[in-house]
Amino acid sequence: MGSPQVATGIAQDLTVVLEERSGRAGRYDPMPYRPRPAASSPPGAPAMTDPAAAALAVSPRELPEAWHGAAVWTEVAGGQQAWRVRPEHLARILSADMDELSRIPNGVRLEVDTDAAALELELTTEEAYGDAARRVDVLVDGELVATREAGGRIRHLIDLPGRGSRVELWLPHSAPTVLHRAVLHGASRCSPAAPRGPRWAVYGSSITQGNQADSPTGTWPALVAAQNSYELTALGMSGQCQLDPPLADTLGAAGPDLITLCLGANVYGAGTFNARSLPPVVIGFVDHVRRLSDAPxxxxxxxxxxxxxxxxxxxxxxxxxxxxAQIHEAVEVLQREDPLITLIDGSEIITTQEMHLLGDLLHPTPEGYRVMAERLAPRLAAVLG
Known part of the structure; x- marks a missing residue:
């Protein structure tokens, strides 16, 4: 685990911070990318033959508008680090576990329109929790075309169609990762892809982080985002969904059109609040989010x-x-004054009769995530109308 002081140090000492745009859908005009030569590989890296002469670097340093799901990017030795929670917010939580979880690029992805023939990728992924898969996914026009292993430091050259396509690269969902290189080969054009729909921010526990998914696009939030054409900000925090006030700030800063709060699993596991304290804490957290966002x-x-x-x-x-029942009671109090708050009973999404969908009687299997997404997608779509 990292030191509680790491976030403060990053916020104070690093001068290059690439922030994701915080506006809503249509927040930028995707201008054509001006080709920038790709940096050379580190000394000693294995030789790799480029499929074409053009090599366009598309890391967050070169094309920040095309990267989604991270609150900020920071420069680290030899690469770039995505943070799902801003360092200044982490500095107010004082948790080494949250520091580490924030460096897991769950839901963090590149989205470009390009006619590239291949994507070159180099990254370093740390150990994952338990035996969680460490993989990257590549999608072309919404279809999964490649899944590659991502343990330790790896390099991959992934074939692309070589015609105009929407290309997405999803980073590992289960372990801290540093991106060293992201380069498109054989591309005559490349621009940030247009937003595919409303911006959706979801906060929750390891069930929302989806460690048991086979790959990054197999978590239930990623599956819902694909089905409903949402732009995802994923804030599943394994063991750490403890209603920390700075997480409300992170949710508001994402500029969402829809917010989902999956509450209670970690509060039960840690015994964080009792019957007296939980309802007002839930009400206070939701009120905090509401002050920062008018989204449902x-x-x-x-x-x-x-x-x-x-x-x-x-x-x-x-x-x-x-x-x-206490969470339901708290939400019902909020609904008396806020018609844009909706309650979903989680025991209707995975029921007590469906323990076969839970590998350890708590965390869904990959099939369990698919069932969750199938049941949640229409309910969330109905909220936005």
């Missing part, structure tokens, strides 16, 4: 789990059924 807010309570959570009281004296 969907609050989802925990999906069903095994009897070790549904029936067993935690260290704060609640079982998950009681905790779920």
């Amino acid at each position: 807010i969907v609050v989802m309570s925990p999906t069903a789990a095994g009897p070790h959570r549904e029936e067993l009281k935690n260290s704060a004296g609640q079982d998950q059924r009681e905790l779920r």
Whole structure:
């Protein structure tokens, strides 16, 4: 785990910070990319034959408008680091675990329109939690065309159609990653892809982070975003969805058109709040988000789990059924004054009769994520109308 001081140091000491644009859909005019020669590979790197003479560097340094899902990028030794939570917000949480989770590029992706013939990629991915997959995905016009392993320092050359296409590169969803190179070969043109739809920010636990997915586009938020044509900001934080106020600031800074808050799983696991403190904390967190955004807010309570959570009281004296009911009660209070708040009962998304969808009676399997997405996508679409 990183040091609690790492975020403060980055905020103070690094001079190159590439910020993702915070406006809504249509926030930029995708101007044609002016070709910039790709930097040479590090000494000792294996030789790689370019499929064409043109080599266009498209890392966040060269083409920041084409990268999505990160609050900021910072320069690190030999590459660039995505942060899902801004360093100044992390400095107010004081958690080494949150520092590390923020460096996991879950939902972070490149989106370009190009006629490139290949994508060259070089990155370093740290160890993942448990046995979570460390992979990258490449999509062409919405279809998955390549999945590649991403453990340690790797280089890949991935074939592209060589015709005008929307190309997406999704970074690993399960482990901290540094991007060293992203280069398009054989491209006569390249521009940031137009937004594919509303901006959607989702906050939650490891279930939302989706560590059990086979690859980055297999998490339930990525699947919902694909089905509903959303521009995703994914803030699943394994074990750390503790309603930290700076996370409300991060959600607001994303400039979303729709916000989803998946609350309760980590509060149960850590015994963070009891029956007295949880309802006002939920109300306060949602109120904080509302002060920063006029977007519709969907609050989802925990999906069903095994009897070790549904029936067993935690260290704060609640079982998950009681905790779920308290979240529902808090949201109902909010709905009296805010018609743009919607409640989803998580036990309807994964039910107590569907334990086969949970590999460990808590976290969904890849099939479980697909079921969640199938059930949540229409409900979220209905909120935006």
